[in-house]
Amino acid sequence: MPYHIAFDISHKPRGRIDENITELRDYLNSNDFICYNFLEVPITEESLMLYDILVFVCPDFARISSLEITAIVNWIKNSGGGLLLLSHAGGDRGRGSNLSEISDQFGIAFENDQVLDERINLGLENIPLISSFNIPHPITAGIGSLCYRSGSSLSIIGSGAFSIADSNETSEPFSCPLICVAEPEKGRVCCIGSYEMFRDKVGGGFQCNDNPQLALNIFQWLLSDHRIELRTNVDMPTPATQTPPISSKTSLEQDTIPPTIPTEKTSLDIDFSMKISKKSELVELLKIFQNQINTIKSTIDKLIEKAMGTNNDNIDFENSETNQNSDSSQNFPSIEQEDKDLAQKSEKIEKHIFEDLEDTTLTALPPKPESLKKDEIDSEGALKPPPKLKTKDKTKNQLKNEKEGLKTKLTSVQDLLKFIDKKHTSGKMNDEEYVKRTKKLQSDIKKTKKRMDIINKLLEK
Structure with missing residues (x-):
């Protein structure tokens, strides 16, 4: 039975399933998933069903x-939905987004930094090789190492969330969460600070090490038991047929695919019966509509440009796509005149993304954060001092929530340590593996207790 994945494209994503994460899309489509472009403004609980x-x-x-955040949270908790949030180096501040406002609902936050490692990497310090997996989890099952390309770190700020993969001790910041998960009520959430680890044709991208297996593990875990039960026992509705997900097949194979006939009712229907109590909410909603319109226009422009420059063998297939999109664009005949400046900005962003896809080599090293420039090493090979913990800006409630999360993590690690002791005693684990894993877990316990002591002192002030 196939399961349906909605990739949001109404909020200007840097990664798209028909542009620069096509390998991820094809891999999922071949493993009982169907990937869709999710073009919904605003996102509602009903549209997510x-x-x-x-x-x-x-x-x-x-x-x-x-x-939209309220609708997403309700869909996860009440309907067992799975949510995957992928960020980038610099976090929300660097990308001008607000993913943390969603992840905060589940005890997780994206930091505004970049994870670097000058020792354990794939040739560049912004592509660290990660193999520090805290506790056994279905997402990291069978994973030896992963490439964490151009990503930010995360923080646990509430109970119920925990980290399943950390940065190396040689990384900056060191031993910090990189992949965090939570299971709120009936649903599941996974947050990762790097989307580039799933990108096409870049060093440290989708084809690197165990990244494909990691991706499959993530989506299989995000399918909650409640959601599987609904699909199995209830006649659940499925997404309406849209333009088939573009595959990496040749043009000859594409010619055999019948074109999708557009239905009379498009996915752009919006219910305007909603109640808007504040002027700020209306302005925010109108901005979302404006971004959506410009996204559609920019996509159509790219399709037209591509169709005009293609070989004759591909013109018919691509023209059919262009015509379909042109039908949708008739509702917006004066976008360029009404909002020329915003349209130009959108086109520049799209141009940047398309140019990025043509580069099949390693991307240039991004600028080092200012906080790291101040802590340059004094001698070759010497470790840089660990960064100071960021606690000044956190409220007492946030500190209390973080403390609860650390208590949960501490209990899990201690239980795992007892399990490893029993396994070693029974002869099912050799001495070398036992010493290695015990040392790592004891180190985690020590750092967790140290962090809890710091929080206790802050709460006493």
């Missing part, structure tokens, strides 16, 4: 509204 998993692939200078 058709899908099993929702993915935000690094929104770029676009924000999810408070109304």
Whole structure:
């Protein structure tokens, strides 16, 4: 039975399933999933009911509204939906987005930093190789190492959330969460600070090490038991047929695919019966509509440009796509005149993304954060001092929530340590593996207790 994944494209994602994460899409489509472009403004709980998993692939200078966040949270908790949030180096501040406003609901926050490692990497310090997996989890099962390309770190700020993969001790910041998960009520949530680890044709991208297996593990875990039960026992609706997901097949194979006939009712229907109590909510909603319109226009322009420059063998297939999109664009005949400046900005962003896809080599090293420039090493090979913990800006409630999360993590690690002791005593684990894993867990316990002591002192002030 196939399960349905909605990749949001209404908030200007840097990663798209028909542009620069096509390998991820094809891999999922071949493993009992169906990937869709999710073009919904605003996102509602009703519109999400058709899908099993929702993915935000690094929104770029676009924000999810408070109304949409409420709808997403309700869909996860009540309907067992799965949510995957992927960010980038710099976090929300660097990308002008607000993914943390969603992840905060589940005890997780994206930091505004970049994870670097000058020792354990794939040739560049912004592509660290990660193999520090805290506790056994279905997502990291069978994973030896992963490439964490151009990503930010995360923080646990509430109970119920925990980290399943940390940065290396040689990384900056060191031993910090990189992949965090939570299971709120009936649903599941996974947050990762790097979307580039799933990108096509880049060093440290989708084809690197165990990244493909990691991706499959993530989506299989995001399918909650409640959602699987609904699909199995209830006649659940499925997403309406849209333009078939573009595959990496040749043009000859594409010619055999019958074109999708557009239905009379498009996915752009919006219910205007909603109640808007504040002027700020209306302005926010109108901005979302404006971004959506410009996204559609920019996509159509790219399709037209591509169709005009293709070989004759491909013109018919691509023209059919262009005609379909042109039908949708008739509702917006004066976008360029009404909002020329915003349209030009959108085109520049799209141009940047398309140019990025043509580069099949390693991307240039991004600028080092200012906080790291101040802590340059004094001698070759010497470790840089660990960064100071960021606690000044946190409220007492946030500190209390973080403390509860650390208590949960501490209990889990201690239980795992007892399990490893029993396994070693029974002869099912050799001495070398036992010493290695015990040392790592004891180190985690020590750092967790140290962090809890710091929080206790702050709470006493």
